Amino acid sequence: MINVGIDSGATLRYGRVVRLIDLQIIGTELAVRWDDKTETFVPLEILRRRCPCAACQGETDVMGQVHRGPDIPLTEESFRLVRVSPVGGYGLQPVWGDGHSTGIFSFDYLRRIDPQS
Ligand SMILES: [Zn+2]
Numbered sequence: 256m257i258n259v260g261i262d263s264g265a266t267l268r269y270g271r272v273v274r275l276i277d278l279q280i281i282g283t284e285l286a287v288r289w290d291d292k293t294e295t296f297v298p299l300e301i302l303r304r305r306c307p308c309a310a311c312q313g314e315t316d317v318m319g320q321v322h323r324g325p326d327i328p329l330t331e332e333s334f335r336l337v338r339v340s341p342v343g344g345y346g347l348q349p350v351w352g353d354g355h356s357t358g359i360f361s362f363d364y365l366r367r368i369d370p371q372s
Contacts, residue, residue, distance in 0.1 A: 275362060278347070280336055285349075287365065295369040300334045303351060305368050306358035327355070 277288040285302055287295045306312070313323035327333075335352030342348045346361040 273362065275341075275347075278339060283334075285336065285339075289362075289366075293366075295366050297365065297369055299336050301368065301370060302336075302349065302360070303329070303334050303355075305364075306355070307360060307364060308358040310355075310357060329353075 273293075274290040275287060276290050277286075279286045280299070281296075283299050285295075285297050285299060287297075289295070310323075310327060313321040315321050330353060332352035333355065337350045337352055340348045340350070342359050346359045347365065348356060348359050350356040
């Protein structure tokens with residue numbers, strides 16, 4: 256079990272209701288505990304594949320067409336989480352083993368990609 260560690264001084268809020276209490280990598284999953292007594296478990300591979308950044312998901316132009324950058328080849332390193340930084344009290348920014356770190360996962364998004372829910 257690796258404790259990723261979040262700055263305990265940071266005010267992490269999900270709306271005005273849910274706060275992030277704890278964040279750990281357990282095996283190959285990211286485990287997040289919220290203060291409404293729920294937990295979110297997301298396998299790291301799914302987390303990386305759902306990376307919301309423009310390079311991974313593409314950008315939609317005014318005509319509604321999605322433009323993607325060149326495919327980023329995913330390797331074993333791509334699914335290794337190096338660390339997670341809190342972002343502005345509403346999200347998390349993972350840093351991956353292959354150096355990718357542009358995806359910001361809002362708490363709302365994170366809770367929605369929990370494959371258990
Ligand atoms: Zn990305």
